[in-house]
Amino acid sequence: MPNTDIAAKPRHKSYFIAGTDTDAGKTLVATGLLRAAKQRGLRTLAVKPVAAGAEMSDGALRNDDALNLAAEITEALPYAQLNPVVFAPPIAPHIAAQQAGKRVTVAQLAGFCRGVMMRPADLLLIEGAGGWRVPVNDRESLADLAVELQAPVILVVGMKLGCLNHALLTAEAIRRDGLTLAGWVANQIDPNMACADENFASLEARLMAPCLGRVPHLGAATDLDAVANCLDISIL
Known part of the structure; x- marks a missing residue:
C-alpha cells in the first residue's frame, strides 16, 4: 500500500x-x-531508482543516465541516493539482478525514493527504466513503483514508426493503474520518420493529456538549453 501521509503532503511536485x-528519450527529456x-x-x-548499464568509475558503478541527471539537479545529492540500485550489464533490471544474485523489490525502491522526497525542493523527477511494464523481479514492475509512490506520470513518446500504438497502450495502462498522466513529450528519435507531423497530431488528439513539448532530433550533440526551450513546465 502507498504511504498516504507522504503521498498526500509532498514537499514538492514529484513526477x-x-x-x-x-x-525513447526519458533522460533527455528529464534533464531538459x-x-x-x-x-x-x-x-x-x-x-x-534502478539502472542497468554502467561502468566502473573511482571504484564504483556509475550509470550515464544517472550522471546526466546528477549534473542538472540544483540540490546536492550523493550518487548512491540518486541511483541506489545499479547493475553493469545493459539488460532488463530483473535479469541483471538475477545474474548478480540479488533481488530488487518495489518496497526497496520506494524507500530509496522517499528518502529523497523528504529533501526540500520545488521539483523532483523519478526516472524509470525502459517502458512502463519493465519487471524488477518475478512479480513486480516499475509501474508498481509509480503506483506505490502515487506519482503523476510524464510520458516520453519516442517518435518513430509504431509510436502511436506504444504511446496509446502506455497511456491506457497508466490510467488503469490509477495514476494521472500529467503530460507527455514528443521526442523525435527518428529524424526520417514519415508523416511526423501527422503522427504528432494523432497523439495530441488521442492521449487526452497536455503536451509539454516537442523535442526535435538533435543528433550526437545534445544542447540541453535547446531541449529546455522546447518544454513548457508551466503546465505541470
Whole structure:
C-alpha cells in the first residue's frame, strides 16, 4: 500500500518519468525539464531508482543516465541516493539482478525514493527504466513503483514508426493503474520518420493529456538549453 501521509503532503511536485520504450528519450527529456526548472530559479532533485548499464568509475558503478541527471539537479545529492540500485550489464533490471544474485523489490525502491522526497525542493523527477511494464523481479514492475509512490506520470513518446500504438497502450495502462498522466513529450528519435507531423497530431488528439513539448532530433550533440526551450513546465 502507498504511504498516504507522504503521498498526500509532498514537499514538492514529484513526477515519474516513463517512456514508450527503451531509448525513447526519458533522460533527455528529464534533464531538459530540470534545466527548464533551473532557468526559472526552481530547486530540483532527481532519482534513478534502478539502472542497468554502467561502468566502473573511482571504484564504483556509475550509470550515464544517472550522471546526466546528477549534473542538472540544483540540490546536492550523493550518487548512491540518486541511483541506489545499479547493475553493469545493459539488460532488463530483473535479469541483471538475477545474474548478480540479488533481488530488487518495489518496497526497496520506494524507500530509496522517499528518502529523497523528504529533501526540500520545488521539483523532483523519478526516472524509470525502459517502458512502463519493465519487471524488477518475478512479480513486480516499475509501474508498481509509480503506483506505490502515487506519482503523476510524464510520458516520453519516442517518435518513430509504431509510436502511436506504444504511446496509446502506455497511456491506457497508466490510467488503469490509477495514476494521472500529467503530460507527455514528443521526442523525435527518428529524424526520417514519415508523416511526423501527422503522427504528432494523432497523439495530441488521442492521449487526452497536455503536451509539454516537442523535442526535435538533435543528433550526437545534445544542447540541453535547446531541449529546455522546447518544454513548457508551466503546465505541470
